[in-house]
Amino acid sequence: MNFLVFLDTRAGELEKILSGVKSMILKEIDSEKPEEHPAKPGDSLYFLRNNDECAVRVKATVVRVLLCDDSLDEDLSHILKESQAKLQLTEDQYNYWSAKRQATFVEFESAQKIPEFHITPGKITDRTRWIASEEICQVTEEEVKEGTDETGSGH
Numbered sequence: 656m657n658f659l660v661f662l663d664t665r666a667g668e669l670e671k672i673l674s675g676v677k678s679m680i681l682k683e684i685d686s687e688k689p690e691e692h693p694a695k696p697g698d699s700l701y702f703l704r705n706n707d708e709c710a711v712r713v714k715a716t717v718v719r720v721l722l723c724d725d726s727l728d729e730d731l732s733h734i735l736k737e738s739q740a741k742l743q744l745t746e747d748q749y750n751y752w753s754a755k756r757q758a759t760f761v762e763f764e765s766a767q768k769i770p771e772f773h774i775t776p777g778k779i780t781d782r783t784r785w786i787a788s789e790e791i792c793q794v795t796e797e798e799v800k801e802g803t804d805e806t807g808s809g810h
Contacts, residue, residue, distance in 0.1 A: 724757035
């Protein structure tokens with residue numbers, strides 16, 4: 656599965672990933688809506704800044720996924736501190752995530768620049784959620800230019 660992941664522009668997350676400093680990202684869990692496509696090792700992550708440009712420039716591969724919820728003996732803030740070397744959270748990000756009751760920790764490797772491509776803005780309805788798709792072309796501008804079907808955004 657492929658996932659489009661919006662990054663915090665103000666925190667410089669894309670730059671941290673490209674420099675190799677950041678190798679883990681957090682994914683929010685919505686207990687109201689079970690995930691149709693959970694991330695798993697071998698999946699591809701396509702990173703883009705959370706702004707209006709909708710340009711994808713970096714790809715990485717998932718190597719490990721850890722679900723942390725209330726059932727664990729440790730609280731989330733403790734796990735965040737232990738994982739900070741890989742997460743590289745800002746203080747604001749840490750405060751946001753430590754207030755949550757659950758999260759998915761997704762570790763990745765092989766982050767690399769790829770030829771830039773653009774996501775169709777109309778395919779993005781919620782920038783707080785990851786967008787899952789079988790084929791990444793399902794959410795690119797090229798599909799719309801070619802006049803193909805606009806389904807498959809993963810929502």
